[in-house]
Amino acid sequence: MATINENYNKLGAGYLFPEIARRTRAFIEANPDAEVMKLGIGDTTEPLAPSVIKGLHKKIKELSEVETYSGYGDEQGDAGLREAIAKQYSKRGVSLDTKDIFISDGAKTDSANIQSIFDLENIVAVQDPSYPVYVDSNVIAGRTGSFNKDRGQYNGIVYMPCTEDNEFFPELPERKVDLIYICSPNNPTGAVATKDQLKRFVDYACENKSVIIFDAAYSAFISDPQLPRSIYEVDGAKECSIEINSFSKYAGFTGVRLGWTVVPQELVAENAEPGKINSLWNRRQCTFFNGASNIAQAGGLAALTEEGQKECQKLVDYYMENARIIKEGIESLGIKAFGGENAPYIWMKTPNGMKSWDFFDKLLNEAHVVGTPGAGFGPSGEGFFRLSAFGHREDIEKAVDSIKRNLKL
Numbered sequence: 205m206a207t208i209n210e211n212y213n214k215l216g217a218g219y220l221f222p223e224i225a226r227r228t229r230a231f232i233e234a235n236p237d238a239e240v241m242k243l244g245i246g247d248t249t250e251p252l253a254p255s256v257i258k259g260l261h262k263k264i265k266e267l268s269e270v271e272t273y274s275g276y277g278d279e280q281g282d283a284g285l286r287e288a289i290a291k292q293y294s295k296r297g298v299s300l301d302t303k304d305i306f307i308s309d310g311a312k313t314d315s316a317n318i319q320s321i322f323d324l325e326n327i328v329a330v331q332d333p334s335y336p337v338y339v340d341s342n343v344i345a346g347r348t349g350s351f352n353k354d355r356g357q358y359n360g361i362v363y364m365p366c367t368e369d370n371e372f373f374p375e376l377p378e379r380k381v382d383l384i385y386i387c388s389p390n391n392p393t394g395a396v397a398t399k400d401q402l403k404r405f406v407d408y409a410c411e412n413k414s415v416i417i418f419d420a421a422y423s424a425f426i427s428d429p430q431l432p433r434s435i436y437e438v439d440g441a442k443e444c445s446i447e448i449n450s451f452s453k454y455a456g457f458t459g460v461r462l463g464w465t466v467v468p469q470e471l472v473a474e475n476a477e478p479g480k481i482n483s484l485w486n487r488r489q490c491t492f493f494n495g496a497s498n499i500a501q502a503g504g505l506a507a508l509t510e511e512g513q514k515e516c517q518k519l520v521d522y523y524m525e526n527a528r529i530i531k532e533g534i535e536s537l538g539i540k541a542f543g544g545e546n547a548p549y550i551w552m553k554t555p556n557g558m559k560s561w562d563f564f565d566k567l568l569n570e571a572h573v574v575g576t577p578g579a580g581f582g583p584s585g586e587g588f589f590r591l592s593a594f595g596h597r598e599d600i601e602k603a604v605d606s607i608k609r610n611l612k613l
């Protein structure tokens with residue numbers, strides 16, 4: 205007799221982003237003449253960089269000829285791509301063995317799966333608010349109790365509030381925790397952790413034999429040279445941190461699908477000597493994953509050439525100019541807004557303390573603009589609203605203009 209994984213029953217009815225898409229579709233159906241501007245899901249809109257397109261074409265050509273055709277690749281990823289990624293880290297003073305780098309089909313997959321190599325008894329701490337995958341994957345794995353509706357939290361998870369008072373970076377957890385998810389530049393708040401802030405968590409993790417899972421999917425959006433793009437820029441981080449990254453936002457690969465995860469051989473846990481966690485992730489990937497698409501990997505390699513990097517930087521700059529336009533527009537209405545510098549998300553306070561889902565409906569109905577309610581990222585997101593800077597410039601300008609003209613404050 206088959207039975208289901210009942211942990212799924214603990215989850216909220218729908219995952220955040222499909223729910224936004226559903227509500228948007230419903231609005232469009234009811235208002236077919238309305239022009240809806242989407243600043244909700246953080247999805248890239250601009251075409252791939254010319255070098256990347258060249259790299260993709262070259263690979264397709266190779267695949268189309270018998271002499272150069274290739275099938276399955278290494279589960280860990282293409283050796284040349286792993287080397288190119290290691291070279292990027294070395295520019296920031298971080299030395300990584302290519303064996304530490306595992307190519308993936310994107311940061312979402314790895315940020316959901318990484319928990320599977322840790323014991324179910326581990327206590328998980330998350331920034332609140334945070335990208336929902338961290339919590340949901342641990343709920344599904346069975347590392348939590350039920351959802352507490354009053355607190356808006358799962359029992360068993362330690363929520364680390366990120367508020368205006370702490371500039372959206374949390375204090376150290378008051379109780380001992382084992383797995384700590386940190387995202388910087390942060391989705392959704394747009395806050396970027398300083399080296400000192402990360403150092404406090406690294407010291408905590410080393411002292412407590414905890415493991416930090418550091419999601420750096422937006423690292424390319426950091427332009428301030430003082431801010432760390434990788435947790436490994438902090439002394440001691442290799443012994444206690446896993447880092448996840450992506451080509452999605454840097455190179456516009458949200459549809460192409462490519463990312464990587466660093467599991468340093470130096471990483472340890474209570475019952476794991478150096479090398480053990482690296483070998484577990486290797487084992488996990490070899491069993492569950494057949495490697496990223498060779499076409500996507502060729503594109504990624506092209507994105508990391510000198511030319512490719514210059515072109516991808518232009519894409520990043522484009523979105524960051526969008527971020528500036530959005531933030532300035534929101535602030536011109538007297539609304540407090542955070543992020544949007546070194547990060548592609550603007551984290552605005554809802555006007556008059558409105559509930560964030562109520563504001564979602566108001567913004568859609570009055571200004572025809574879609575955003576993401578802060579409460580969807582955790583209880584500390586209530587009273588906030590996320591606007592994404594990914595979009596065509598024209599649409600961003602139209603959206604800001606419509607908010608200014610039509611939103612009734």
Ligand code: PL4
Pocket residue numbers: 221244245246247309310311312313315335387391419421449450451452457458462463
């Ligand atoms: C929509 C902190 C976006 N359907 O594309 P990936 O898998 O390399 O990266 C996913 C990812 C990983 N880590 C962080 C992220 O913010 C994201 C992408 N988040 C958003 O709007 O918050 C896209 C979400 C996607 C989803 O359901 O995750």
